[in-house]
Amino acid sequence: MNLEPPVPKKPAIFYVHAALFDCDGTLVNSTGAISEFWRNFAETRPHVDPEEIIKTSHGCRTYDVIAKWSPDDADEAQVAEWEGSIPDSFGQYAKPIRGAPELVSRFNELSKETDNKHQRWAIITSGTLPLASKWLKLLTIEKPDCFITAEQVSQGKPHPMGYLSARENLGYDAPHKKVVVFEDAPAGIKAGRDAGAMIVGICSTYDPEKIKNSGADIVVSDLSSFEVEKYNPLTDEFKIIVHDYHYTKPEYLIRRPSIVA
Numbered sequence: 001m002n003l004e005p006p007v008p009k010k011p012a013i014f015y016v017h018a019a020l021f022d023c024d025g026t027l028v029n030s031t032g033a034i035s036e037f038w039r040n041f042a043e044t045r046p047h048v049d050p051e052e053i054i055k056t057s058h059g060c061r062t063y064d065v066i067a068k069w070s071p072d073d074a075d076e077a078q079v080a081e082w083e084g085s086i087p088d089s090f091g092q093y094a095k096p097i098r099g100a101p102e103l104v105s106r107f108n109e110l111s112k113e114t115d116n117k118h119q120r121w122a123i124i125t126s127g128t129l130p131l132a133s134k135w136l137k138l139l140t141i142e143k144p145d146c147f148i149t150a151e152q153v154s155q156g157k158p159h160p161m162g163y164l165s166a167r168e169n170l171g172y173d174a175p176h177k178k179v180v181v182f183e184d185a186p187a188g189i190k191a192g193r194d195a196g197a198m199i200v201g202i203c204s205t206y207d208p209e210k211i212k213n214s215g216a217d218i219v220v221s222d223l224s225s226f227e228v229e230k231y232n233p234l235t236d237e238f239k240i241i242v243h244d245y246h247y248t249k250p251e252y253l254i255r256r257p258s259i260v261a
């Protein structure tokens with residue numbers, strides 16, 4: 001029997017100017033609630049296979065999914081109303097992702113130490129405003145200044161439009177500026193990558209292999225092992241330490257010289 005204590009992992013460390021968060025699956029585990037919505041939707045629509053939608057549509061706008069599988073129902077106002085009722089009807093199936101409210105509030109606090117005191121975090125979701133607002137209430141997270149919901153983009157994830165406009169909104173759209181996207185869905189990971197961000201993939205919906213193969217740089221179970229150590233006014237960056245992860249690209253294990261770290 002091997003009685004050696006497990007060797008602790010070397011933390012992954014990265015530096016960014018700003019953090020962009022997806023909502024469903026990243027801040028709130030809403031898969032159960034959204035799955036119930038699709039099953040309910042399909043009850044009166046025999047042409048709709050809810051299990052196929054649940055398997056393939058995570059992270060995509062509900063309007064886009066309905067337009068594909070049930071075009072007669074593709075009415076934006078109606079879809080927003082249906083989505084907004086999910087937390088009321090099926091909210092008992094949703095719960096916060098571990099560490100999410102704490103990580104977001106840490107970014108909020110540290111933003112106040114930056115030169116212009118602008119928020120350095122944003123939410124970019126394929127959910128509509130009524131849905132996403134109710135999830136934030138459940139999480140007790142205040143709406144960020146940059147809160148991009150389904151209605152505000154003409155192309156939803158996997159298109160990078162939402163993430164690109166968040167970068168622009170926060171003032172970090174130049175290609176050499178570093179932002180991190182927190183995502184759980186392959187569609188969102190692709191959107192984040194195509195917006196030039198590094199990706200932290202959360203395994204709330206899919207397994208680590210799938211998240212890594214979708215293009216995540218670091219793969220974690222949830223957000224509970226993140227430490228935003230400090231804001232560095234010389235580099236205008238936040239130092240983020242990830243203590244526990246399934247996978248990290250090796251570059252995040254290499255330490256910076258202490259003069260800039």
Ligand SMILES: O=P(O)(O)OC[C@@H](O)CO
Pocket residue numbers: 022023024025034057058059060061062124125126127128157185188
């Ligand atoms: O993962 P996000 O982008 O928050 O999308 C949620 C959306 O699929 C809800 O209908």
